[in-house]
Amino acid sequence: QVQLVESGGGLVQAGDSLRLSCAASGSRFTTINVRGWYRQAPGRERERVATITSAGRTVYADSVKGRFTISRDSAKNTVYLQMNSLKPEDTAVYYCNLHSILDYDYWGQGTQVTVSS
Secondary structure: OOEEEEEOOEEEEOOOOEEEEEEEEOOOOOOOEEEEEEEEOOOOOOEEEEEEEOOOOEEEOOOOOOOEEEEEEHHHOEEEEEEOOOOHHHOEEEEEEEEEOOOOEEEOOOEEEEEEO
């Protein structure tokens, strides 16, 4: 029903920036949803990094607050994650999420972000 395509991951040095993008597509798609980014590092649980509602309300994990910014472009059905001042502990696979108005979660394939010290 919904497909999420991510891009923007890569290998960077501490202090660098990256911007992740995730475009949503599919039949019967609606922009009334919550978009988010989650990440999972080896040996750790998947954690919520940031979410944004269709109204623009944002929530950030304490670990990224002040460094990361989530935004969305409703016309493009795309959510972004601007990551600044990256730290080695930000290294993880980042997953795009769409939580629909029907209370169903869709996930992207994941994109690797690696931050070297």
